[in-house]
Each structure stands twice: as C-alpha cells, then as structure tokens.
Amino acid sequence: xxxxxxxxxxxxxxxxxxxxxxxxxxxxxxxxxxxxxxxxxxxxxxxxxxxxxxxxxxxxxxxxxxxxxxxxxxxxxxxxxxxxxxxxxxxxxxxxxxxxxxxxxxxxxxxxxxxxxxxxxxxxxxxxxxxxxxxxxxxxxxxxxxxxxxxxxxxxxxxxxxxxxxxxxxxxxxxxxxxxxxxxxxxxxxxxxxxxxxxxxxxxxxxxxxxxxxxxxxxxxxxxxxxxxxxxxxxxxxxxxxxxxxxxxxxxxxxxxxxxxxxxxxxxxxxxxxxxxxxxxxxxxxxxxxxxxxxxxxxxxxxxxxxxxxxxxxxxxxxxxxxxxxxxxxxxxxxxxxxxxxxxxxxxxxxxxxxxxxxxxxxxxxxxxxxxxxxxxxxxxxxxxxxxxxxxxxxxxxxxxxxxxxxxxxxxxxxxxxxxxxxxxxxxxxxxxxxxxxxxxxxxxxxxxxxxxxxxxxxxxxxxxxxxxxxxxxxxxxxxxxxxxxxxxxxxxxxxxxxxxxxxxxxxxxxxxxxxxxxxxxxxxxxxxxxxxxxxxxxxxxxxxxxxxxxxxxxxxxxxxxxxxxxxxxxxxxxxxxxxxxxxxxxxxxxxxxxxxxxxxxxxxxxxxxxxxxxxxxxxxxxxxxxxxxxxxxxxxxxxxxxxxxxxxxxxxxxxxxxxxxxxxxxxxxxxxxxxxxxxxxxxxxxxxxxxxxx
Amino acid sequence: xxxxxxxxxxxxxxxxxxxxxxxxxxxxxxxxxxxxxxxxxxxxxxxxxxxxxxxxxxxxxxxxxxxxxxxxxxxxxxxxxxxxxxxxxxxxxxxxxxxxxxxxxxxxxxxxxxxxxxxxxxxxxxxxxxxxxxxxxxxxxxxxxxxxxxxxxxxxxxxxxxxxxxxxxxxxxxxxxxxxxxxxxxxxxxxx
Numbered sequence: 072x073x074x075x076x077x078x079x080x081x082x083x084x085x086x087x088x089x090x091x092x093x094x095x096x097x098x099x100x101x102x103x104x105x106x107x108x109x110x111x112x113x114x115x116x117x118x119x120x121x122x123x124x125x126x127x128x129x130x131x132x133x134x135x136x137x138x139x140x141x142x143x144x145x146x147x148x149x150x151x152x153x154x155x156x157x158x159x160x161x162x163x164x165x166x167x168x169x170x171x172x173x174x175x176x177x178x179x180x181x182x183x184x185x186x187x188x189x190x191x192x193x194x195x196x197x198x199x200x201x202x203x204x205x206x207x208x209x210x211x212x213x214x215x216x217x218x219x220x221x222x223x224x225x226x227x228x229x230x231x232x233x234x235x236x237x238x239x240x241x242x243x244x245x246x247x248x249x250x251x252x253x254x255x256x257x258x259x260x261x262x263x264x265x266x267x268x269x270x271x272x273x274x275x276x277x278x279x280x281x282x283x284x285x286x287x288x289x290x291x292x293x294x295x296x297x298x299x300x301x302x303x304x305x306x307x308x309x310x311x312x313x314x315x316x317x318x319x320x321x322x323x324x325x326x327x328x329x330x331x332x333x334x335x336x337x338x339x340x341x342x343x344x345x346x347x348x349x350x351x352x353x354x355x356x357x358x359x360x361x362x363x364x365x366x367x368x369x370x371x372x373x374x375x376x377x378x379x380x381x382x383x384x385x386x387x388x389x390x391x392x393x394x395x396x397x398x399x400x401x402x403x404x405x406x407x408x409x410x411x412x413x414x415x416x417x418x419x420x421x422x423x424x425x426x427x428x429x430x431x432x433x434x435x436x437x438x439x440x441x442x443x444x445x446x447x448x449x450x451x452x453x454x455x456x457x458x459x460x461x462x463x464x465x466x467x468x469x470x471x472x473x474x475x476x477x478x479x480x481x482x483x484x485x486x487x488x489x490x491x492x493x494x495x496x497x498x499x500x501x502x503x504x505x506x507x508x509x510x511x512x513x514x515x516x517x518x519x520x521x522x523x524x525x526x527x528x529x530x531x532x533x534x535x536x537x538x539x540x541x542x543x544x545x546x547x548x549x550x551x552x553x554x555x556x557x558x559x560x561x562x563x564x565x566x567x568x569x570x571x572x573x574x575x576x577x578x579x580x581x582x583x584x585x586x587x588x589x590x591x592x593x594x595x596x597x598x599x600x601x602x603x604x605x606x607x608x609x610x611x612x613x614x615x616x617x618x619x620x621x622x623x624x625x626x627x628x629x630x631x632x633x634x635x636x637x638x639x640x641x642x643x644x645x646x647x648x649x650x651x652x653x654x655x656x657x658x659x660x661x662x663x664x665x666x667x668x669x670x671x672x673x674x675x676x677x678x679x680x681x682x683x684x685x686x687x688x689x690x691x692x693x694x695x696x697x698x699x700x701x702x703x704x705x706x707x708x709x710x711x712x713x714x715x716x717x718x719x720x721x722x723x724x725x726x727x728x729x730x731x732x733x734x735x736x737x738x739x740x741x742x743x744x745x746x747x748x749x750x751x752x753x754x755x756x757x758x759x760x761x762x763x764x765x766x
Numbered sequence: 767x768x769x770x771x772x773x774x775x776x777x778x779x780x781x782x783x784x785x786x787x788x789x790x791x792x793x794x795x796x797x798x799x800x801x802x803x804x805x806x807x808x809x810x811x812x813x814x815x816x817x818x819x820x821x822x823x824x825x826x827x828x829x830x831x832x833x834x835x836x837x838x839x840x841x842x843x844x845x846x847x848x849x850x851x852x853x854x855x856x857x858x859x860x861x862x863x864x865x866x867x868x869x870x871x872x873x874x875x876x877x878x879x880x881x882x883x884x885x886x887x888x889x890x891x892x893x894x895x896x897x898x899x900x901x902x903x904x905x906x907x908x909x910x911x912x913x914x915x916x917x918x919x920x921x922x923x924x925x926x927x928x929x930x931x932x933x934x935x936x937x938x939x940x941x942x943x944x945x946x947x948x949x950x951x952x953x954x955x956x957x958x
Contacts, residue, residue: 415840416840419838419839419840419841419868420839420840420868422838422839422840423838423839423840423841423868423869423870423871424870426827426828426838426839426870426872427870427871427872427873430822430825430827430872431872434822434823468871468872471871472870472871472872475870475871731836731838731840732838
C-alpha cells in the first residue's frame with residue numbers, strides 16, 4: 072500500500088533494496104548524498120551525481136532527465152552512513168527553466184524491486200528554488216525510514232550541498248553541472264537549419280501564398296471593426312447610394328489608427344522577400360547541443376518576434392515608413408492590415424480636410440451675409456474691408472487645412488511606395504516584379520487585390536483594394552454606359568470588351584493565387600461574344616471547358632453548379648461531407664456570366680439568383696459581366712441579385728464608399744499594363760501546373 | 767499636478783514646462799450606489815456616458831459619444847460604452863482619447879461632458895470621478911469627484927481649446943441636467 076507522504080511525514084521501509092523513481096516536468100539532475108551520524112556529508116566521495124554516478128549501495132542516473140530511477144541497497148551502504156538524501160536540481164546553462172516554480176511539481180516514489188510503491192511524495196509549493204532535497208532515508212533504531220523533506224534552495228546546488236555540510240560544495244556543484252552539460256551534448260545533434268540553398272525558391276513560393284496560419288481565419292482586422300453596428304471590414308465596401316446613415320458606420324473601437332505616430336515599428340524593411348518571415352530558426356549548434364523539437368517553419372505560440380525596428384526618426388520628423396508596420400501573425404497579414412490602416416488614414420485625413428474647407432466656406436458665406444445685411448455698411452470702404460477680411464480668413468483656414476493634409480499625404484505616399492514593393496502576388500499590381508517570378512502558391516492567400524482606390528485630393532496615391540478570400544460576395548463588372556464618367560469617350564462595344572478584359576484579369580488572378588486545383592472556372596458566354604478576351608484562359612488550359620454557348624449551354628452549366636451547391640449544402644448540414652459523390656469538384660468555383668441575360672430563360676435566371684444567394688457559403692462564386700439596363704425587362708426581381716454583388720467597373724469610377732466616413736472613392740480595376748505578357752505567362756503557368764496535377 | 771475641483775470651480779491649465787498638450791484622455795469611472803431598504807444588497811445599475819463635442823467657433827461640427835465612437839477625422843476616439851460602471855477600483859470605465867495634432871484645423875474647442883443616461887443623479891453614484899490625463903506622460907491634469915455632486919444628472923467637465931500654436935485646457939465643471947450631450951447644448955454654449 073502506498074503511503075502518500077506530506078512534507079515532514081515519515082514512513083518505515085521494510086525492504087532494503089529499493090528504487091526511487093523521480094518524475095518532473097522537465098529535465099532535472101538527480102543525485103544523492105550520504106551523511107554520517109552528525110548529519111554532515113563527509114566529502115565529495117559521499118555524493119552520488121551524474122559525474123560519479125555510483126557509490127556502494129547507491130546508483131543514480133548519469134544525465135539530466137525528466138524521469139529517473141535511483142537504485143538503493145540500504146544494506147550495502149557504508150556502516151558510517153546514517154542518512155541518505157535524494158536531491159533534485161535544475162541543470163544550469165542548458166536553456167531549461169531556472170526555477171521549479173516554472174514547471175510541474177516533481178514527484179518522487181520509493182518502490183520495492185517488484186515495482187510496488189512503498190511511499191510517494193509530490194513536491195508542491197516550490198517557487199524560485201532551483202535545487203531541492205526531496206527525500207531523506209535514515210536509520211532509526213536499526214531500521215530504515217523515509218521522510219518527505221521538500222527543502223528547496225534558491226541558491227541552487229551549491230547552496231544545497233553547503234547546507235549538507237560538504238566543504239567542497241562549489242567544486243562538486245561545478246562538476247555536476249559540467250557532467251550534465253556534457254551529457255546533454257551527447258544527445259543527437261539538431262538537424263541543420265534550412266539555409267539558403269537550392270530550395271530557397273521553393274520555400275519562397277510556399278510562403279508567397281502564406282496566410283493559412285494566420286489564426287483560424289486571420290480575421291483580426293475584421294473582428295476589430297465589426298462592432299454591433301459595423302459591417303465586417305473584410306468586405307466593408309458599400310455602394311454610395313445605398314450607404315446607410317451615420318449610425319450604421321462601423322466605428323468600432325478597433326477601427327482607428329493614428330497616422331504619423333512615430334512609434335518603433337516591428338517590421339522589416341521591405342525587400343520583397345517574404346521568404347524570411349519564418350519563425351526564427353534555432354542556430355545549428357556547432358558542437359552538438361540540445362535537440363530542438365521546434366518545427367523550423369511553424370509558429371506555434373506567439374507571433375514572431377518583432378523584426379528589426381524602423382530606423383529611429385529624426386527629431387521632429389515622422390519615422391520613415393516600413394512595410395508590414397501593423398499587427399499580424401504573418402507578413403501577409405501585417406501587410407493586409409497595414410493597407411487597411413492606410414486606407415482608413417487617408418479617408419480620415421481627407422475627411423478632416425474637407426470638413427475644414429466646408430466650414431471655411433460656410434463661415435465666409437455667413438460673414439458676407441452679415442456685411443451685406445446692414446444697409447449702412449453695404450457699400451463703402453468698410454464693407455470692402457469686411458469682405459476682404461472674410462475672404463482672407465477663408466483662404467487662411469483652407470491653406471492651413473491643406474498644409475495638414477499635405478503633411479499626412481506625404482507620409483502616406485512614402486508608406487505606399489514602401490508597401491507596394493513588399494506586396495505578395497495576391498496583393499500586388501500586375502506590373503509588380505513579383506508577378507514576373509510567379510510560382511504557383513501552396514496556400515490560399517488571405518485576400519485579393521481587385522483594384523485600386525484613390526481620392527480626388529491626391530489621385531496618384533493608390534490604395535490597394537483588398538477583399539478577403541474566399542470571396543464573400545460575387546463581383547459584378549458593369550459594362551453599362553452609365554457606369555463610367557469617361558464612358559462618353561468609349562462606345563458600348565468597347566466598354567463591353569473592356570469589361571470582359573477586366574473579368575479575365577480578375578479570374579486569372581484568382582486562378583493564380585489559389586493552390587493548383589483549389590479553384591476552377593466556368594464561363595457562360597451565350598453568344599460567343601467574348602471569344603478574344605477568353606482566348607488566354609482557354610489557350611493556356613487554365614479554363615478547361617470551352618465557354619458554354621447557347622441556351623442549352625447556359626442551362627447545363629447552371630444545372631451543374633446548382634447541383635454542386637445543393638449537394639455540398641446538404642452534406643454540410645447533415646455533417647456527411649465524406650459521402651459526397653467522388654466526381655464532385657470540391658474546389659472553389661467561379662462562374663463568369665457574359666452578356667446576361669442573353670440566352671437566359673426564366674428558369675435559368677432563377678437558378679442564377681439561387682447561386683448568387685447560396686453559392687458563396689459553399690464556394691461557388693459569381694462574376695457577372697453585364698449591363699443592368701439589358702436586364703431591365705425582368706423588373707425589380709433582379710434587384711437583390713445586383714445588390715448582392717460587389718460592383719466594379721472597367722473604367723475608373725467613383726462609386727465605392729469607405730466604411731468610416733463614406734467618401735466616394737474612385738475605383739480603378741487592376742489590369743495588366745498594355746503590351747505586357749504577364750497575364751499570359753501567369754496563365755501559362757497555371758495551365759501547366761493543372762496539367763501536371765492531371766486536372 | 768493634479769487639481770481637485772469641486773463643482774463650478776474653473777482653472778486654467780497650461781503644461782508646467784511651457785510645452786503644449788499633444789494628446790489628452792478624459793477618463794470616467796464610477797460604481798453603482800447600493801440601494802437602501804429591504805433588499806439592501808441589490809444595486810441599481812447606473813450608466814454614465816462620456817462625450818466630447820467638437821466646436822468650430824461656436825458651431826458644433828462633430829461629436830464623439832457612445833453612438834459615434836470615432837470622429838470623422840479619426841482624431842477623437844471613444845473607447846466604448848460602459849453600461850454598468852466598474853467595481854470602483856479607480857480605473858477608467860469610459861475614456862475619450864484626443865490626438866490633438868490630428869484635430870482638423872477649423873476645430874478650436876473640444877468640450878467634454880458626462881451624462882447620467884439612466885437618470886440617477888450624481889448623489890446616487892458612488893466613487894464617481896472624472897479626470898483629464900495628459901496621454902503623453904500619463905500625468906493627471908484635473909480630477910473631479912462627482913458623487914455627492916447634488917441633484918444633477920450631467921456635468922460639463924472641461925474644454926480643450928487652441929491657444930497660440932498649441933492647445934490649452936480649461937476646467938469648467940458646470941453641473942447641468944440632461945440625458946445625452948444634446949440636452950446639454952444650451953449649458954455648453956455659455957462656457958465656450
């Protein structure tokens with residue numbers, strides 16, 4: 072029967088051959104000392120420790136470990152030994168915890184040779200101690216007993232040995248630590264750190280699409296702003312006319328960022344090399360060392376240590392901007408948050424400027440009115456002076472406001488330059504060099520750039536418009552005349568061509584940033600009008616099936632996608648995802664519909680609406696390339712469809728509102744520069760990768 | 767330098783070293799008053815609200831309160847509504863942060879107010895205080911003790927206003943009555 076001892080309690084030992092089992096929450100050194108009747112350890116030869124692990128009747132293990140078995144033969148101990156102390160100590164200089172309080176309470180048990188526990192003791196209440204006397208075995212009237220001691224020493228081994236009366240305590244402690252360190256070094260060496268070698272390219276590619284490890288859904292930013300009255304920032308764009316009144320603005324507490332704050336910035340200077348964002352890899356130990364069980368590429372507990380801070384600001388000037396100057400677990404998440412932060416800062420700085428100008432105008436008006444309202448002063452030099460003064464006050468205030476805005480804009484322009492170069496393909500413009508060295512990613516990125524946004528105050532400051540992936544809303548590329556102010560310059564056919572070009576560029580980007588086979592494309596082009604625009608998709612093999620043509624093609628494609636939505640929905644609802652038919656494509660699907668509603672009958676329109684409503688939740692997305700006027704015959708029945716889609720335009724158009732103050736932002740689609748082969752090259756790679764995977 | 771103010775007392779504050787304020791926080795903390803009577807342990811929940819009204823001249827142009835947590839320019843931020851108060855440990859239950867450097871140029875005064883949304887007077891509130899803190903160094907600029915403040919449901923705390931190139935603060939501490947800042951507008955105007 073086991074006696075569970077408490078501190079100070081003793082228990083008789085009936086056997087003389089015993090084992091003392093020790094288990095601790097981490098590697099500890101186990102030792103034992105013998106002492107005479109006076110309670111003193113006579114000399115270093117009476118201490119059993121890793122460097123001298125065997126004494127008559129006593130054997131301890133030779134290295135630090137979390138589990139120990141000490142063998143004791145009480146009959147074989149020297150006659151002059153009256154007490155045996157079992158000691159535990161934390162190894163020094165090997166990187167473990169330095170106090171027992173930081174690990175689970177050690178447990179010791181005295182067992183017979185048959186393994187039956189005689190007595191056990193858990194050493195609780197340890198805190199800063201790094202060495203502890205666990206048990207004492209002592210002679211009492213010719214018989215041996217065990218006592219739970221639990222006396223800890225913050226001073227470590229040396230203090231403990233000194234307390235036991237050993238004169239050469241320091242030397243013995245040093246010998247023990249030395250032996251432990253050597254024992255550790257005997258362990259298998261850690262694998263070499265993955266250094267920049269032939270596989271750098273592959274790793275960079277793997278990293279380029281890296282966002283899967285950004286928490287469950289990397290949603291830090293959207294969580295921050297989706298207060299009870301806020302729409303999620305992930306897709307916070309609202310169409311201007313439909314913008315709700317001010318109470319519905321997402322003014323969550325987390326939605327603000329102070330511009331120009333020159334705080335030390337945890338970010339790396341933007342070299343564009345996202346490959347080195349991996350968790351710090353422990354250096355390969357030269358002469359062997361403790362085994363590192365850390366996965367070299369995985370971040371488990373905390374975000375990576377802040378990268379080198381930005382160079383300190385010159386006094387009186389804001390710190391130079393760096394890419395990735397935001398919170399996040401990965402570089403991509405930090406960049407995403409930084410872009411949204413820039414977006415918000417630009418919106419708010421501009422709001423401050425506009426409200427100051429508005430105020431200046433209204434004040435001018437008021438003062439002019441006042442000067443004119445008095446008939447005595449309406450004419451004459453006094454009136455002129457009053458008007459002059461009012462105008463000067465207006466100009467003064469506007470100048471001040473402009474100066475503040477220019478200061479903020481300069482900071483944002485500088486930040487934008489740095490950030491733009493550091494963006495991974497999914498966030499980058501088509502003319503960015505990252506698309507030239509593009510490789511198929513291994514992970515889905517957290518967001519996708521679908522265009523640029525700018526305000527009239529500073530048209531050259533472009534904010535990337537990033538939407539979260541997987542898409543939460545379908546896209547509607549408006550080929551209608553009313554969409555663009557510049558539309559007067561372009562005829563309707565040209566507009567349709569450009570809309571289709573925009574659609575292809577967006578589809579190509581989606582295909583490229585998803586891992587191979589995780590995204591597939593369907594096209595409905597009932598009249599075959601978009602043949603030229605679709606050629607790169609078809610030619611490269613990125614689009615497998617030819618565009619569905621005619622009413623039959625339309626209904627077949629819709630039928631297929633509706634079936635997929637239904638099946639996946641059913642499977643998800645009943646928790647039977649395993650029983651989906653094997654021929655079902657589980658990749659995300661994108662359906663491009665050109666020339667809507669040409670070739671659509673009522674049934675097909677209903678199916679399309681069903682897809683728009685139910686599709687996004689199960690990975691079926693819509694991209695309509697359409698002019699709303701064409702579908703006017705359907706009446707208000709289609710309004711929910713248009714509203715459910717995020718409207719973008721092939722030409723710059725200011726129809727998007729930000730979620731904070733509701734400015735009208737000019738949207739410009741992200742297109743490959745004229746004459747550039749980048750789109751074709753990227754699609755070629757997509758097609759090749761798909762063929763290699765047999766898709 | 768902390769100024770303990772009683773109601774109605776006004777004092778002009780400049781930073782001691784002659785510098786100007788760049789960021790201030792108005793913090794509000796309170797604890798519900800225990801109800802007397804048979805069920806003495808029952809407490810009534812008291813909801814105090816901190817608001818900041820931004821004035822250009824004598825025109826209110828923006829307001830930051832529990833329904834509009836960030837001013838349109840982003841310079842004034844409310845950290846969120848607290849409906850029940852704290853445990854009376856002395857921490858701020860609601861706070862409004864003002865980044866004075868980002869305040870639009872036409873705004874020259876920001877007035878801070880406290881209202882009792884649930885209608886209890888300050889006499890019923892326990893351990894209620896309101897303070898203004900210089901955010902750059904954490905120094906408390908002014909502190910008011912609200913409890914025992916009499917049968918008022920609101921107080922106009924202080925205003926931060928432009929002075930020369932920088933900002934200065936004037937404590938107001940005028941008691942008033944009202945549920946939200948709108949009710950206080952007539953009371954605010956005289957102190958602009």
